[in-house]
Amino acid sequence: MRIGRLWVVLAVVSVLTVTPATASWALRPTPAPPSGFHKYSTGGINGRSYSGVSVSRQDLIISPSSCVYQSEWIMDSSSQNWDELGSEYGPGCVGPSNSWYWGWASGGAWHTSGTHALTPGQTHLFSVYYYIGHYYYYVDLTNFFTLYDNRYYNQDFAGLESYDASARVGPFQASSLQYTASAGSWTPWSSPEIQRLDSSPMCGHFISVTDWQAGENVGTTC
Amino acid sequence: MLTRRTARTSLAVVIALAICGCAAKPPSLPPRSGSVTGSTLDIPTASVSQISASPVGDQDAILRCQNAEKSQQASFASANANVPPLSVVAAYDTAADVAQSYADSIGVNSSTGPKPVTTNSSRAGTAAVLCILDGTIEGPGPGGPYTRELASLAPDGTMQSLVLANPSQLPLSRPSM
Numbered sequence: 001m002r003i004g005r006l007w008v009v010l011a012v013v014s015v016l017t018v019t020p021a022t023a024s025w026a027l028r029p030t031p032a033p034p035s036g037f038h039k040y041s042t043g044g045i046n047g048r049s050y051s052g053v054s055v056s057r058q059d060l061i062i063s064p065s066s067c068v069y070q071s072e073w074i075m076d077s078s079s080q081n082w083d084e085l086g087s088e089y090g091p092g093c094v095g096p097s098n099s100w101y102w103g104w105a106s107g108g109a110w111h112t113s114g115t116h117a118l119t120p121g122q123t124h125l126f127s128v129y130y131y132i133g134h135y136y137y138y139v140d141l142t143n144f145f146t147l148y149d150n151r152y153y154n155q156d157f158a159g160l161e162s163y164d165a166s167a168r169v170g171p172f173q174a175s176s177l178q179y180t181a182s183a184g185s186w187t188p189w190s191s192p193e194i195q196r197l198d199s200s201p202m203c204g205h206f207i208s209v210t211d212w213q214a215g216e217n218v219g220t221t222c
Numbered sequence: 223m224l225t226r227r228t229a230r231t232s233l234a235v236v237i238a239l240a241i242c243g244c245a246a247k248p249p250s251l252p253p254r255s256g257s258v259t260g261s262t263l264d265i266p267t268a269s270v271s272q273i274s275a276s277p278v279g280d281q282d283a284i285l286r287c288q289n290a291e292k293s294q295q296a297s298f299a300s301a302n303a304n305v306p307p308l309s310v311v312a313a314y315d316t317a318a319d320v321a322q323s324y325a326d327s328i329g330v331n332s333s334t335g336p337k338p339v340t341t342n343s344s345r346a347g348t349a350a351v352l353c354i355l356d357g358t359i360e361g362p363g364p365g366g367p368y369t370r371e372l373a374s375l376a377p378d379g380t381m382q383s384l385v386l387a388n389p390s391q392l393p394l395s396r397p398s399m
Contacts, residue, residue, distance in 0.1 A: 069362050
């Protein structure tokens with residue numbers, strides 16, 4: 001009877017120590033394909049009631065195996081609401097590869113409002129700004145989208161967002177960074193700068209307060 | 223009092239439980255992204271979708287959405303792209319203006335929330351197909367990767383992304399204005 005009790009105790013202990021993670025050996029299916037990579041190299045500013053963001057930059061010449069975005073956005077502090085304009089490359093993006101894209105997010109839900117084929121290697125001015133109850137999305141002098149949005153935001157960002165761990169991107173510069181605050185006039189970025197810079201393979205830094213340099217898998221060159 | 227018989231019975235039950243791991247808390251289902259950080263349980267998105275219920279909605283819309291997704295996956299595969307497959311979980315025949323109005327409402331909490339300014343009223347009444355897909359979706363912004371997509375079918379049969387969200391924001395019910 002004592003041996004029986006001992007076995008019961010040992011068995012119970014072994015059951016209690018079987019955690020979900022260690023129990024999964026019996027459930028392991030075929031490994032998933034590589035996924036889950038989602039990193040940023042973006043520079044930004046905060047501290048005001050922003051109503052616009054503008055950046056001059058070159059569209060990239062890349063062919064990633066997953067989606068890479070060259071983006072700028074104006075966002076609130078909850079990171080749930082923002083307006084965004086940029087360029088996208090590779091498969092799996094919200095539109096065709098090598099396109100400009102624009103849209104907005106509310107409550108964390110992203111709304112793709114349009115795309116337009118881009119010409120790699122060209123430099124353009126990308127602007128999103130508020131004027132009398134609406135946000136206007138421009139590339140150079142062309143208005144691609146208008147959004148009724150009666151909000152100001154806490155942060156402006158510009159840079160690189162990647163879903164491809166192996167993409168080699170840049171380094172490129174998001175230059176001539178400007179903002180509008182409270183529907184005022186365009187103003188060059190100034191302190192305080194902030195950044196959302198993830199670890200390797202992403203890299204980035206402010207060359208100056210109005211120029212963010214971003215890259216991925218380019219070693220120490222950025 | 224624990225008798226020899228009950229002890230043996232308990233032992234057998236406990237050993238059986240230990241082997242199958244049933245007494246331990248079962249592993250949680252992985253998110254739609256298909257992987258659980260820090261765990262050895264990795265289930266591809268497609269596997270999760272394959273064991274989920276059949277798509278809901280209008281049968282012809284479901285077939286058209288599935289064909290569009292298959293075609294898209296085939297083009298990704300031919301380009302050696304690393305894009306996770308999506309599963310059609312719902313599809314509906316509707317009107318273009320209803321589809322757009324529904325899409326614009328997702329994630330918006332009030333009537334004063336953001337809303338695109340549209341000048342094209344000719345879409346009213348035009349037929350449209352809405353597809354709802356689950357999987358890992360590489361959308362822009364801090365919400366990504368998203369786990370559910372609302373897309374419409376273009377006249378040429380290709381899929382156009384409208385909204386990326388999560389299942390609680392984008393239910394499988396029929397869109398309405």
